[in-house]
Amino acid sequence: MTTIRAHSAPRAGTFLERCAARLGLTIALVLLRLPFRYTVRLVRIARRVGRRPLTPGHAEELVAAVRYVGRRRPVRIACMESSLGTVLAAALLRRNLTWCLGARFVPPPTEYHAWAEIPGHGPVGEYTAGGWHHHTAMCI
Known part of the structure; x- marks a missing residue:
């Protein structure tokens, strides 16, 4: 049985x-269409x-608001887009988040991943239970 509620998400934030x-x-x-060095500079x-x-x-x-x-x-909104959008939204609110790029190790596969992180607290909005580990290659 399909309902409208299953396909709609509640407002977040x-x-x-x-x-x-x-x-x-x-x-x-827009930034992700530019060369990556410009994206890194503007995020810094x-x-x-x-x-x-x-x-x-x-x-x-x-x-949750960025994902909503x-x-x-x-367009496609995956981990790279949503994490960068979260860091930029935090900057617009005069707050600070770190944008991290690296790998996420799950029980069988390993995948590239991007996430937002509070310094000293770990990934934000990520599922870290059940053996999911985030290993950082670069923090901006």
Whole structure:
């Protein structure tokens, strides 16, 4: 049995967080079309704007807001796009998150992955239970 509720997601975050998520995700989609060195430079500049760290609960809400906004886009929004959008949305809210690129080791396969991280707290909005380990190759 299929219902509308199964295909729709509840709104995540406050109105201000959803606006920052929409703008951050749009900027992320533009930045990922540029050469990667420019993307890295602009993320480092954006991280200087946000001086205060996010609390883990607030960061989870921001990740959920970016994923909610991303579901309404007609383009592919995967880990790279959503994590970069989350970091940029946090910078728009004058907060600080770290953008991490690396690998995620799950029980059988290994896959490349990108995620947002609070310094000293680990990945935000990621499933880390059940043997999933995130190994960082580069933090920006």
